[in-house]
Amino acid sequence: MIFELQFKVYGNLKILNDYVEIKKYPYLIKLFKDNNQFYISISKRIDSNSNCLPILKDSNGTNEIILPQESSYGEMIEYINHIESFGAVDNKIEYINKIDIKFKWIPEDEEDHFSPFSIITRTLEVEQELDIISQDWLLQTVIHKRQLGDLFIPFSFFRDAKQMFHSAKYQTAFCTFYLMLEYFFHDEKRSWGINNNAYKNNICLQTSLNKTLNQIQLYSDHYNWLNEQLRVKNKSYDEDGLLTLINLYRNDFSHASNKNKNRNIFNEHRFFSLAFITLVLCNFVAIKKRLSPFVSPSELENFYKK
Numbered sequence: 195m196i197f198e199l200q201f202k203v204y205g206n207l208k209i210l211n212d213y214v215e216i217k218k219y220p221y222l223i224k225l226f227k228d229n230n231q232f233y234i235s236i237s238k239r240i241d242s243n244s245n246c247l248p249i250l251k252d253s254n255g256t257n258e259i260i261l262p263q264e265s266s267y268g269e270m271i272e273y274i275n276h277i278e279s280f281g282a283v284d285n286k287i288e289y290i291n292k293i294d295i296k297f298k299w300i301p302e303d304e305e306d307h308f309s310p311f312s313i314i315t316r317t318l319e320v321e322q323e324l325d326i327i328s329q330d331w332l333l334q335t336v337i338h339k340r341q342l343g344d345l346f347i348p349f350s351f352f353r354d355a356k357q358m359f360h361s362a363k364y365q366t367a368f369c370t371f372y373l374m375l376e377y378f379f380h381d382e383k384r385s386w387g388i389n390n391n392a393y394k395n396n397i398c399l400q401t402s403l404n405k406t407l408n409q410i411q412l413y414s415d416h417y418n419w420l421n422e423q424l425r426v427k428n429k430s431y432d433e434d435g436l437l438t439l440i441n442l443y444r445n446d447f448s449h450a451s452n453k454n455k456n457r458n459i460f461n462e463h464r465f466f467s468l469a470f471i472t473l474v475l476c477n478f479v480a481i482k483k484r485l486s487p488f489v490s491p492s493e494l495e496n497f498y499k500k
Contacts, residue, residue: 195306197246198237199270200296205281205288207232221273234277234290236270237298242308247299250310261297261316264463275460293318293362318362341487348377348483352476364462364469365447371472372444378483390441393433397498398486402478403433409474419467440475443468 203225213226220238227233240246245266251258264271274290281287294317299309335342355370379399381389393400410417420439421431427442429435443465449456482498489497 195240195242195302195309196237196298196300197240197244197267198235198298198300199267199274200233200235200298201274202291202294203232203234203287204291205232206286218273221270223273223277234274236273237300238270239302247309248297248311248314259311259314261314338487343487345483345487348374349480351377352480355476356473359469359473362462362466363459364465365457365459367469368443368465368472369447371469371476372440374476375440375472375479378479387444388437388441390434390438393437397495398479398482399437400433401498401500402475402482403436405478406471406475407431407433407436409478410471413470416467416470420471423468436471436475440472 209225209227213224215222215224217223222237224235224237225232226235246262248262249260251260271292274292278287278290282289294315297311297314297316299312301307301312351370351374355367355374358364358367358370376386376388379388379392379396381387381392393403410420420436423439424431424435427435427439429438446455447457450458486494486497
């Protein structure tokens with residue numbers, strides 16, 4: 195049986211024939227065009243004991259499809275990453291979509307049917323609950339433009355970061371979320387970055403950190419990830435621990451000298467929880483800052499504490 199991964203390729207490309215195909219044992223790699231869309235596939239021969247096979251599991255009377263672990267086809271992804279990076283330098287490949295993948299299990303003869311499926315397409319869920327934009331919201335937003343001042347600048351980072359988050363670009367999303375936080379809570383002596391002790395002198399930041407810690411406990415995977423990261427850094431599950439962790443990752447992601455520690459776009463999946471936690475934090479901060487222009491100065495401290 196042949197196990198194949200297929201990806202969409204984006205860029206200003208042209209191939210002279212119907213397809214381009216090369217063999218690099220044990221893989222067959224093919225670049226082709228179908229309905230004006232370019233694709234690249236990589237395949238290899240597998241047997242009935244392969245870890246690349248899907249599993250159909252009966253879970254409480256409901257059929258559950260379990261895709262192969264990425265570790266079982268990790269080298270295949272490495273080849274696609276390699277082609278994507280050099281294609282951007284040598285040709286005009288913009289990117290290869292490695293989030294939406296088509297998995298294929300292709301029999302080579304009549305006896306070669308040991309996979310419960312022949313094709314499974316994995317896609318990123320992008321549909322979200324729609325918000326109603328009312329005439330009143332638009333009116334209030336416009337007429338209070340002067341009162342809201344420059345908040346559109348940090349909120350633009352929030353907007354961009356959410357878009358990156360929902361595109362599974364978790365490292366870049368985190369760094370852009372950080373820009374919003376830095377705008378509000380930067381170290382005034384350095385004029386950049388956020389001091390690990392900033393929450394002690396900023397009630398809005400302290401309250402938002404605390405609310406985030408409480409909220410994350412509702413998500414077991416993210417909660418476990420955060421606790422493990424804090425344990426490694428010898429920090430507690432509190433405001434100091436969370437802010438210190440965020441600053442450490444910001445420092446790491448500002449560099450690219452260490453492929454395991456610094457920014458590496460091929461390791462996005464490792465930082466889903468980091469991006470999600472920072473999204474939650476920024477959301478709490480954004481709500482407070484969005485409403486603060488309408489709170490009297492004498493009530494602002496109590497407002498931030500709530």
